[in-house]
Amino acid sequence: MKSARIALAILLVSGSAAFAQDALDADGDGLVTLAELQAMYPDFTDEQFAEADTDASGALDEAELAAATEAGMIPAEE
Template sequence: MTKEFFAASLAIAMSLPAVARAGEFSAMDADGDGYVTMSEFQQAMPEATAEIFTAADANADGALTDEEVAAAQDAGVLPAKEG
């Protein structure tokens, strides 16, 4: 029973950052289309510059996906929100 509890606890703990990021992304994605545009980005993060958006936009399509936001947070390009 202890091994199962430990394994379940570890799985939950490892998934929490992804859940937090998903919440952050959906908060930025004002229209809920699965992409964060420059306008949405600036509304969510008024202190961030266009250069930061461009650095986070890995495929240079003018919109950020959840994966691009997560990668930018991991790389330190975008701040990871705490709490």
């Protein structure tokens, strides 16, 4: 039962991240830039983005977006 709960939690987090990425990724390239993020969340700062962009690529991939969402940096879409 415990492993089922863990699996469900992982699925919900990954599903939320995928939904958030789809909602934020205006150009459909699979990455979320600061400009795309600020279009939905104008108060999101350059510093917050740099913290979320762990590979310093200038865009958030699905894993970075999921981690930032899970950390509460980006609101989870409902």
